[in-house]
Amino acid sequence: MITSQQMRAARALLGIDQRQLAALANVSVRTVQRMEASDGQVRSVVDTLVKVINALETAGIEIIGENATSNGAGRGVRLKDTAAGSQPKRVPSMLYDQAGEPQAENEAI
Numbered sequence: 001m002i003t004s005q006q007m008r009a010a011r012a013l014l015g016i017d018q019r020q021l022a023a024l025a026n027v028s029v030r031t032v033q034r035m036e037a038s039d040g041q042v043r044s045v046v047d048t049l050v051k052v053i054n055a056l057e058t059a060g061i062e063i064i065g066e067n068a069t070s071n072g073a074g075r076g077v078r079l080k081d082t083a084a085g086s087q088p089k090r091v092p093s094m095l096y097d098q099a100g101e102p103q104a105e106n107e108a109i
Contacts, residue, residue, distance in 0.1 A: 002053055002063055004038045010061045010077045025055035 011021055018036070022029045027048055035042045035052065042049060053063065061077050 001041050001065070002049070003040055004036045004042055006063060006077050007032075007036050007042065007052070007056075010056045010063070013061060013077060014056075014059050016059075021052070021055065024059060025051040027051055 007021075011017070016024075018032045019029050022032045025032070025048075031044070031048060032052070035044055035049075044052075056063065056077075063077055
């Protein structure tokens, strides 16, 4: 499962807004807003939740469950490495990319 905090953190790591996540997951913006407004665990129709999680994972997010092995304790998200050993390509962000500032290819978020 995923928490609303993890969803917001995942979007922040990718540099995307709710509208872009909704488009990636093929769900409505209102659905993403409702999911992120949840307190703790996201409550949603299972198929919809799977769409959002798959979209985040496809974009390069690793969702860390409460008891999953990681360097830290608790829940979280992190960018996962690709098979080539580098981070996945950054998903364009309307928020940052329209500002006109060039983004470095390997810039850490």
